[in-house]
Amino acid sequence: MSLTVAVSGASGYAGGEVLRLLSTHPEVTIGSITAHSNAGQRLGSLQPHLHSLADRVLEDTTAEVLAGHDVVFLALPHGASAEIAAQLPADTLVIDAGADHRLESADAWQQFYGSEHAGHWPYGLPELPGRREHLRGARRIAVPGCYPTSSLLALSPGYSAGLLQPEDVVIVAASGTSGAGKSTKPHLLGSEVMGGMSPYGVGGGHRHTPEIEQGLSWAAGESVQVSFTPTLAPMARGILTTATAKLRPGVTEAQVRQAYSDAYADEEFVHLLPEGQWPATKSVLGSNHAVLQLAVDAHAGRVIVSAAIDNLTKGTAGGAVQSMNIALGLAENAGLAHQGVTP
């Protein structure tokens, strides 16, 4: 069997990463590769790392071009996916790496994005309780944001096990610059980012907050409240998330550790590290793996969980391919066997 797959948004970082992974996926034939303003160009001039696809030419991102593939990946700006997805056949597997179909709540969507809510699709984070089942056989999948992926992997086992208090979660995350895409803004210039750090979107307005709260609330079975601060780190890839939540009275570090160990025991891509070893984003670079460590700060009554992912792989394209594999009944790790690229 070989599935034909189309990839839109192929000149951007997310689209390029989808292509990187699909290029070695054993069950996949890459069909149309599309872009908007870069249509007509050679892929090799825009994504010089995709050597085996260098001579492919980018087509226009239209429903006509994308239709007729078994799978369509959408790596488009927020707001663009819903429109094009509506024109694709119902039995085509459409995987949206954008935000349009992540939130259940139309109110939250409206508040943070300001446009009409396009509806909610099965959520492509199979390690979150209950989500893998939603993905089996699905024909529409919303890929989680990169910050929510790491935040939910960091805290959901504590909530599923009933060990954490729902109020006053504090999350601070450091992301590589590729999370901001290829847009040529002055603050993203190499001269500006190398050798320094800065925060952005501080104060609750970050669009990933409702998505993190949604996932943690699913795990907790009650509404969870989060303060989330993202920062920009001088690296191209990777997210290091420091997530802290208050323990319910009497909960011990051993209980928390057991809950995490149980939650991820059968997961191929999420690893609670041995005690004493801390997550490093470099250890997952270019891979679909996530690594976690936790500690209880008894003094503060909080658990602190540190989680590292590659924002473009597990945080975007890897999660997308993993979700595709589940939806189509393929081996969940097909095309995702890469180790991290270190050093």
Next chain:
Amino acid sequence: MSLTVAVSGASGYAGGEVLRLLSTHPEVTIGSITAHSNAGQRLGSLQPHLHSLADRVLEDTTAEVLAGHDVVFLALPHGASAEIAAQLPADTLVIDAGADHRLESADAWQQFYGSEHAGHWPYGLPELPGRREHLRGARRIAVPGCYPTSSLLALSPGYSAGLLQPEDVVIVAASGTSGAGKSTKPHLLGSEVMGGMSPYGVGGGHRHTPEIEQGLSWAAGESVQVSFTPTLAPMARGILTTATAKLRPGVTEAQVRQAYSDAYADEEFVHLLPEGQWPATKSVLGSNHAVLQLAVDAHAGRVIVSAAIDNLTKGTAGGAVQSMNIALGLAENAGLAHQGVTP
């Protein structure tokens, strides 16, 4: 007037930074420059950036060598300062960049360092309420740690003004690698740190926690409790601190902003940025400046303060020189007029 100054620990990063600043200080003559295992070597071979001092030869770090100077800077490993300081004349200004004399509480010292408490010296963070007065005329000064410096600048105005709750402060900070010194540990190799981030000392055991709590408690007039997580960022210098605390009921963002604006209105080195502009560690690189921004997350009931300093300058050597200036009645900014080095 020219003061003679001796600098010990001159082969390390802190000692090198003290020398960098003193080399252009208008009131200072650099006397003995000392080291331990590197004694006898040419400074230029160990600190190749100190061009005007390149041919100076490192002497041994002994009380004999250091005595006879007006000012002595100690940039020694924890535990080494107390012993040598005890042998220096009482009228010599001794400025300890190490931890030995930072904590008032012998219990806290014992718990986090495990050795006998050497006592507490005036605390070299003049922007913290009440501290500048302690420094005037002092002959013994403890330089704050780099993480406490940024954390205290970030939160003390909120506590001084009575706007923040004393429990459940959460601080996550990202530091450049120079904070770990010149020790050749594998995880500090360039191949390991470039392109990635990792946490360390998670879970309340970090030695800077009691110092941060001490300073915030001074400001609050009551005991403040902190969860602190440091992370290592792929940059040589800089600390970006994200500090959050719960607002007292009814406190507004305008009140908080006013308190910070008032607190730093007359400070030359600490800047609350205009709204909409976020701190970047690069903007203070190599300088004694600190930049802050804040936002109230009404949803979470927390203020989030972002603070950026250079860990070696305002966080160590700059704070030390500033304290020296105050102690001796010099202009507080003497030798510290540098802007940040950007890009």
Next chain:
Amino acid sequence: MSLTVAVSGASGYAGGEVLRLLSTHPEVTIGSITAHSNAGQRLGSLQPHLHSLADRVLEDTTAEVLAGHDVVFLALPHGASAEIAAQLPADTLVIDAGADHRLESADAWQQFYGSEHAGHWPYGLPELPGRREHLRGARRIAVPGCYPTSSLLALSPGYSAGLLQPEDVVIVAASGTSGAGKSTKPHLLGSEVMGGMSPYGVGGGHRHTPEIEQGLSWAAGESVQVSFTPTLAPMARGILTTATAKLRPGVTEAQVRQAYSDAYADEEFVHLLPEGQWPATKSVLGSNHAVLQLAVDAHAGRVIVSAAIDNLTKGTAGGAVQSMNIALGLAENAGLAHQGVTP
């Protein structure tokens, strides 16, 4: 068929990269993984990126442990390979990533390494004229150095085609820090390397010079003379080589371009980029690919060739696996289908 493979030196960067590639090689079962001082440790604690092998325990590097595998990779310090290789069966494929068996000339070995010459093995750079045939069926292979790999790919087509003068080649190369290995030397600390560049081994004494001259002389059919200067760049991986040689009288840029185009037309891993596109080390990061561009400086009578490889992949472990594939009659790209990891 599944071949059993042993990897020695597995706690270092070269050994780790061999394991990374072999872990997804379709024809290989990874047998013993060995180290010297780290024997007995869990691989995951030393190479945290090798997730699927994390629980493997490092064995001692001895001939007893290594024997009994179909293939043995040696990633050992210079001088250590020859001794252990001599104890391995003649029909075991032994692939030496170290320098011991690279040089034909015992005199050159003696001059640059100062020890007894261990002899010369087939040279694992199949793209160099005549070398691929030497590798077929070989049971002993010397993996080229990373600098020679990029330098020879950059200049050998010009020499094979008789277009370049043999005297006065000038090569300047910038390497990532992983080329210096995991040794904890002060100048390799992150604080020292981030944000700066420096040269090393200037003046003809670099050990890679005789190996570059050897390969170019093979291509030219006469003795070629090289001035080679390596520099250290603030990146973990990658080599960018700028190689220049004097054109023979009357040679045009079109002729040179044609020669390179012909030389690499059938090579899967070496790419002469379209005119106007320049090599970037990031485009080959983590992959076995090499990218080249050239220009004739008519003014200076020189061709300038720019070549980019990943020093650990095409420059070491990838070249080693590619050579293994050739020796054993496997598909040359087995286990090497990765694209570059960009951004």
Next chain:
Amino acid sequence: MSLTVAVSGASGYAGGEVLRLLSTHPEVTIGSITAHSNAGQRLGSLQPHLHSLADRVLEDTTAEVLAGHDVVFLALPHGASAEIAAQLPADTLVIDAGADHRLESADAWQQFYGSEHAGHWPYGLPELPGRREHLRGARRIAVPGCYPTSSLLALSPGYSAGLLQPEDVVIVAASGTSGAGKSTKPHLLGSEVMGGMSPYGVGGGHRHTPEIEQGLSWAAGESVQVSFTPTLAPMARGILTTATAKLRPGVTEAQVRQAYSDAYADEEFVHLLPEGQWPATKSVLGSNHAVLQLAVDAHAGRVIVSAAIDNLTKGTAGGAVQSMNIALGLAENAGLAHQGVTP
């Protein structure tokens, strides 16, 4: 005495660096600060590191605004300086950090820039033989390019002393990204530049080649011919230049070393390092210093000189301020006493 100084192009990297240096210059009062599209903005929002000037507002770059100052710095795009300089009074010291007035040869200008030649001003590299005298009392100064600065410091002593052959100089230089300015081109994004290197402008067409040849020819007293290749390194600041030239027959390393040692013996800012110590760009970061080392490759008959500068300081703004000091009879190091900022 206090001189009033105007700085144009103040929103760019060169203009920002001029302001950084002038802000601590003891003889200078900063007057108008001007920009083009950013006129009307607060300097602190564009150059957040210039803390003491943060509240200054950018004026328009016009001759009216700039006139009436004792000194005017022009940090404008190529081609813009000549026009505005022509409108400034003859007794105003005008220092052009752009290229317009660097080349003596109208033909070379025409060939590389394609526009009309604006004429040649005294060349602001006082360490080049004969140039310091041209600068004394000058009222028009052309600041050298950053690549020429490092290249000329690297090779001119060998030419002045008659030790080097004039043909076949090969120079390869690695520059930080700030050399490309603040223009938001995709290849200058942090995601693209961090962790990798690439060349650009290969093949003799680089605009700095005629300027390097001009300076070396001045030193040699005959026409010198250069092959120059610039590369882009993953750092914000710094140039590492590897310059090689053929020795005249019989010349020894000792002779070359003596020539360099003599040439720079009385220079405050240029340092031939002790044997065995190699230049590092970090050791001059943010400072006006240059460091050099050399070796003779007897095998290749070449001297290889390695030189490190900060492209924005000695390579642009520092050289500009140093030239201003000379022109006005101030201490040559006024405002330039900074050491390098390391680590």
